[in-house]
Structure formats: structure tokens, C-alpha cells
Amino acid sequence: MDLIEDLQWRGAINQQTDAEGLRAELAKHPVSIYVGTDPTGDSLHVGHLIPFMMLKRFQEAGNHPVMLIGGGTGSIGDPSGRNSERVLQTMDQVRANQEKLTNQLVKLFGTEDFQVVNNYDWLSQISILDFLRDYGKLFSVNTMLNKEVVASRLETGISFTEFTYQILQSVDFLHLYRHNHVTVQMGGADQWGNITAGVDLIHRIEGADTPVFGLTIPLMLKADGTKFGKSAGGAVWLDPKKTTPYEFYQFWLNQDDRDVVKYLKxxxxxxxxxxxxxxEAVKTAPEKREAQRTLAQEVTKFVHGEDAVMSAEKISHALFSGDLRDLTADEIAQGFKDVPSVTIPRGQTNIVEFLVDLTKIEPSRRQAREDVQNGAIYVNGERQQSLDFTVDTDAAFNGDYVIVRKGKKKYTLVNVKG
Structure with missing residues (x-):
């Protein structure tokens, strides 16, 4: 099975400009293929993984991936997928985002046989007169208006700035063809119009028989019809400071049985x-969630590494069992990020005073004494039934946290300061 057949089996190809031509090209020699992303934020998210995973497959098959970060196009905005103009960012913000995205990409693709380029480097060198003379004359407004990416915006309106985006992206493809030997552009389904415009531009300038190709990836929808990539808390980021590795792992672990095989592919x-x-395991033993666990392990390992997988599973086991003693302070921060929290000063306090006066976990001393004596209170994973027990903030987790559990599942994260 060749690479294209494998991608088709995985449901990863939507449209191609020349399917047989690309297959023949891949059979002859490795190709250089690029995917672009604009630095509109300071982190990539799981939605970006959709084209990145395909780019990685090309890399694994011996081809040469090129990642374009749109320092130039990102400063004006891509019209695709929205009903309004993108808010323009300052160039300082674009550059800061670009640096952070580059670091994330190198982590995913490595440094060997992988290039990150910035289209600001060449787009910023084109004067307005050169742009209109050398490229504007080669684009028909009628054709541009018929591109879905533009046509979908005609009713609500589109600025000339965003209207020209497909020309700039076409110039990117031409530049990468000439200077980086790139012959394939890949993107999401909404990029089809921009990609075909780039192929057409190269054919106009370099010759109709120039071997360049475009392909798109299907829109990723969940079984309920909603767009893939969102969680209850919003976007799932690749930056571990924005979405912890534990949260990232849980996102994949909680996927629907109807979606998990598609995501595994x-x-x-x-x-x-x-x-x-x-x-088959999803059909015969769905309660074991083997497919979801494997998916969570594989994607977390790809993005964050093997240690992050081990840590996420360690946190999951500790939360399930209630035994928190082996968790590190960092793992506590990850696992209890979304539970109710309070902040207290460092020190030693009688458990009743701790529950009532310091943390407000209990509404009264009477209730606190009753819950302690009944075995409903756990401190750092251990049941405490003595009214004489002293809570020591330095007893665990580097003195940064105290974890209190009331009953079976009601946790409170106590942050220690001072």
C-alpha cells in the first residue's frame, strides 16, 4: 500500500488537483510538501493537528515537510471560515506568536529534514506596483469571486485586504516552488480555493506542465455534527501552560465510541x-475503553512525549483511587486545576480550625467535627478521623498544596502561600 492509499484508508484526503500525477511523482522520488498556518495566536491547538498529522505522514514516508508560518499573511487575515473581518494584530504580536509556534512545530517534526519558513521574508519585499504588475494581472476577479472562500463572504462583505489573501498565498506557493523545491501544498478543506489559485499561478508563470499539486483534508466533524477540537473549557491547546498534558490526555480519553476509530486512523x-x-474492541467491550486509552496515549506521546503520558495516567489512577501520596506538586497542579480552590498562609493548624476558619470547606465547627469523626474527611489522600489531627502545610507536595477531600468526590485544592 503506497502513501496515498494509506491516506485514503485513513479518510484523510478530500480533494486533489491531480491525483494520478501526484501518485506518479511520489513513486519517482521524495517531494517537498508544505502546510501553512498564520500566527494569529500564541499557541497551536488540536485543530491544527489535522493537517500536521498528514504532513508528518509524508515526512515518515521519506518526503520533505516545510511549515510556512504566515508572518506576512497573518498581519492581514485569512477570510476563510468567518463572517467578519479578522482583527488586525500588531507586527510585534505577530512576531511573538511566530516564535512560539516555531518552537512547537520543531517539537513535533524535529530539526532534521524539516524547514520552518516565514512568508513575511518575501512578501514584505514586494512593492505595491510590483504586486499589481507581476501578480495582479494574472488573476481574474471573476474567478476569484467564484472561489468558495470569497463567495461565502459576499453577502456580509469582504474588504479588499482579505480579498487579496488568495493572491498572497499563491505567491507563497510560487516562492516555495522556486526557492525550496516545494511541489505540493496541503491544507484544510476550506483552503481549496487558495490552493488551486497557487497551482494555477505556477502553471501560468512556470509552464502548464510544471509538476505541482494540491490536496485538501476533509472537514473534521464529530458524530454529533459539531466541529472537532473543542472541549467544555474551550480550545485544547498544544502549549502545556494553556492546556496541561493531563487535560490534553483526558480530552482524547473522553472521545465518543462513534468517533474514536476515525481518530485512531x-x-x-x-x-x-x-x-x-x-x-473490534469498541464493538465487543466498549466499557473497557481500550481504543480511547490507546488514542490518548498515542496523541499525548506525539505532542508532549512519553513522560507526559506516564504522568497523565498516574494522575488519573490517583484521582480514581484517592491515593495521592505519589503525585508530585506539578501533577497536583495539573490534576486539580479545575476543582474549587482556596489560598491559605503556611503553617500548622488543628483540623477543625483548618476546615472552618482557614478554608471554609465546612460551614461550622459542629459539622466539621461530625464529618471528621464519621471518616468523611481526607487530607492529602489519607482519611483523618481524629479531632486532634494537625494539618501541616509542609507535609506534602513541596509545601505548595494541601488536598482535602470531603466524601467520595468533593475535592478542594488548598494553595499555600508565604
Whole structure:
């Protein structure tokens, strides 16, 4: 099975400009292929993984991936997928975002045989007269208006700035063809118009038989029809400071049975046989969630590394069992990020005073004494039934936290200061 057949089996190809031509090109020699992303934020998110995973597959098959960060195009805004103009960022913000995205990309793709380029480097060198003379004359407004990415905005309105985006993206493809030997552009389904415009520009300038190709990836929808990539808390980021590795792991672990096989095909490098085995497990023993656990392990390992997987599973086990003693302070911060929290000064306090006066976990001393004596109070994972017990803030987790559990599941994260 060749690369294109594998991608088709995984449901990863939507449209191609020349399917047979690309297959023939791949059979002859490795190709250089690029994906672009604009630095509109300071982190990538799981939605970006959709084209990135395909780019990684090309890399694994011996081809040469090029990642374009749109320092130039990102300063004006891509009209796709929205009903309004993008808010323009300052160039300082674009540059700061670009640096952070570059670091994330190198982590995913490595430094060997992988390039990150910035289209600001060449777009900023084109004067307005050169732009209109050398490129504007080669684009028909009628054709541009018929591109879905523009047509979808005609009713609500589109500025000339965003209207020209497809020309700039076409210039990117031409530049990368000439200077980086790139012959393939890949993007999401909403990029089809921009990609085909780039192929057409190269054919106009370099010749109709120039071997350049475009392909898009299907829109990723969940079984309920909503867009993939969101959680209850919003976007799921690749930056561990914005979405902890534990939260990232849980996002994949909690996927619907109806979606998990599709995601295994798309977001992992597991063999067809192993994915078929997991698909069967979803049918015969869905309660074990083996497919979801494998998905969470594989994607977390790809983005954050093997240690992050081990830590996420350690946190999950500790929360399930209630035994928190082996967790590190960092793992406590990850696992209890979303539970109710209070902040107290460092020191030693009788458990009743701790529960009532310091943390307000209990409404009264009477209730606190009753819950302690009944065995409903756990401090740092251990049940405390003595009214004489002293809570020592330095007893665990580097003195940064105290974890209190009331009953079976009601946790409070106590932050220690001073």
C-alpha cells in the first residue's frame, strides 16, 4: 500500500488537483510538501493537528515537510471560515506568536529534514506596483469571486485586504516552488480555493506542465455534527501552560465510541491491523475503553512525549483511587486545576480550625467535627478521623498544596502561600 492509499484508508484526503500525477511523482522520488498556518495566536491547538498529522505522514514516508508560518499573511487575515473581518494584530504580536509556534512545530517534526519558513521574508519585499504588475494581472476577479472562500463572504462583505489573501498565498506557493523545491501544498478543506489559485499561478508563470499539486483534508466533524477540537473549557491547546498534558490526555480519553476509530486512523501512526483490533474492541467491550486509552496515549506521546503520558495516567489512577501520596506538586497542579480552590498562609493548624476558619470547606465547627469523626474527611489522600489531627502545610507536595477531600468526590485544592 503506497502513501496515498494509506491516506485514503485513513479518510484523510478530500480533494486533489491531480491525483494520478501526484501518485506518479511520489513513486519517482521524495517531494517537498508544505502546510501553512498564520500566527494569529500564541499557541497551536488540536485543530491544527489535522493537517500536521498528514504532513508528518509524508515526512515518515521519506518526503520533505516545510511549515510556512504566515508572518506576512497573518498581519492581514485569512477570510476563510468567518463572517467578519479578522482583527488586525500588531507586527510585534505577530512576531511573538511566530516564535512560539516555531518552537512547537520543531517539537513535533524535529530539526532534521524539516524547514520552518516565514512568508513575511518575501512578501514584505514586494512593492505595491510590483504586486499589481507581476501578480495582479494574472488573476481574474471573476474567478476569484467564484472561489468558495470569497463567495461565502459576499453577502456580509469582504474588504479588499482579505480579498487579496488568495493572491498572497499563491505567491507563497510560487516562492516555495522556486526557492525550496516545494511541489505540493496541503491544507484544510476550506483552503481549496487558495490552493488551486497557487497551482494555477505556477502553471501560468512556470509552464502548464510544471509538476505541482494540491490536496485538501476533509472537514473534521464529530458524530454529533459539531466541529472537532473543542472541549467544555474551550480550545485544547498544544502549549502545556494553556492546556496541561493531563487535560490534553483526558480530552482524547473522553472521545465518543462513534468517533474514536476515525481518530485512531487520523491522529495515530498505529498499523491498520492494530486499529482494526481496537475497532473490534469498541464493538465487543466498549466499557473497557481500550481504543480511547490507546488514542490518548498515542496523541499525548506525539505532542508532549512519553513522560507526559506516564504522568497523565498516574494522575488519573490517583484521582480514581484517592491515593495521592505519589503525585508530585506539578501533577497536583495539573490534576486539580479545575476543582474549587482556596489560598491559605503556611503553617500548622488543628483540623477543625483548618476546615472552618482557614478554608471554609465546612460551614461550622459542629459539622466539621461530625464529618471528621464519621471518616468523611481526607487530607492529602489519607482519611483523618481524629479531632486532634494537625494539618501541616509542609507535609506534602513541596509545601505548595494541601488536598482535602470531603466524601467520595468533593475535592478542594488548598494553595499555600508565604
Amino acid at each position: 487520523y491522529f495515530t501512526f498505529l498499523s491498520h491491523q492494530r486499529i482494526d483490533e481496537l475497532a
